[in-house]
Amino acid sequence: MEPLLEVAGLCKPYPARSRTPLPAVRDVSFCLRAGETLGLVGGSGCGKTTLARLIARLAEADAGRILLQGQDITRLRGRALRPVYRRVQMVFQAPAASFDARHTLGWAVAEPLANAGVPRAARRAQAAQLLERCGLPAGFAARYPRQVSGGQCQRAALARALAAGPRLLICDEATSALDPLASAQLLELLDSLRRQNGLAILFICHDLALVQRFCDRALVMQDGRIVEQGAPTALIAAPRHPYTRRLVEAAL
């Protein structure tokens, strides 16, 4: 089966204009099949978020290739990126900060629908439906991000991501800011969405235990490189790379 996402030799230095740029992502290659959950583990500052932003095409890579459903999206710009955004969506780490505080949750969920040309009346109904599917009563559509809890806000963020009808969902530490219960509920929701729609999930996280519970496969990232990959259980039981070993020891 053709992979949904294929990343080959991806590189991105930071800051881009500096004379001695620090490579944030170096020579990263992996693929992801539809319906698969891929964990990406690593410490703070190892380049996880940069990699996520490169794949979601919020930033442009300096070298390497990103193939989405066989299409090379590495160098697309401007208007050409809009169809990519419909297929790749992202849920961010800080739920409230990923919303414009001036708009209601319903407005935010309806924004991708509006941009896809859904008429106004249908938009409201669909937004309410999406919120409900993510476990939020329809009344939440009228609330502002500051009026709901972190967990509720993250559910709304998920609803907004789903509104675009993505094939790939990138969760960038989406559960880090949530309490254990809210986090477990969100994971359950993600899992059911994956099973229902064959959604592929790139699950970025620094918690190995969570990755073991939730992911089919995991990548371990250190200093911008993928140092080890495999089934999470195997990674934890028999880590080969010293960094993975340290991560496992720190988690226990």
Next chain:
Amino acid sequence: MKQNLRLAACLLPAAALLLAVLFARQLCPYDPNAQAFAALAAPSAAHPAGTDILGRDLLSRILVGLRTSVLATLALVAAAALAGTAAGVAAALLGGAADAVLMRVCELCLAFPGLVLALGLAALLGGGLPCAVLALGAVSWPKYARLARSRTLALLPTDAIAAARLAGDSACQLVVRHILPDVAGQVLVTAALDTGAMMMELAGLSFLGLGAMPPTAELGSMMSGGRSLLQTCPWVVLGPGAAIFAAVAAFNLLGEALRDALDPFVCQGEEHEA
């Protein structure tokens, strides 16, 4: 409740000023340009602000002059704020050479004393109220450009903007839906606080003979015309001066009220959860 009272107290002078400006002609007891009375008459029941050297009723001239000054100042500030905001947001979005050029132009304008530059420009343009407005506008937009640019640059890397891009917003939609509403609040507050200062500068240019031309009643030029009489007939200067003072104070209060109302760090009595 206390806050609402404060807001009302701040807005009341501005509202009064607005009414005086809108109904200046109706409020005038006499024709502001009619030389129909004894020259330099002291304030009395018939002429509450006295008369000027040409025998014109000063209260009428102050009211009409206030209208001229306030409308010219508002046009000036609105134009500067709009142009500056557009330039700043564009510079932040375009980046690269366009950003560098725009910001160097701003720095050049800001490095020069504003009033001196405005004086030079107004003289170059030939004097008269429209030229004075144009000259002051040309020196006051960089402030707004820098404000809008820095706010836009701070917004662009946020997750909220990333999410909006992922939602399929074009650059235009991004600006209209997410960037301008954020920038506008700060620009509005700055503009309201700036209006007082601009009114003073406009009056200053008129005082120096580069603003309104006679017989147009304008507060700055009225003070300028009466300055030789300050010791003998002080009302000729004090009346227009008091009007400028009141208008500037009203604008500053309005600015403060707007800042308090729009500042996210001032609690608005709304419940903040999570």
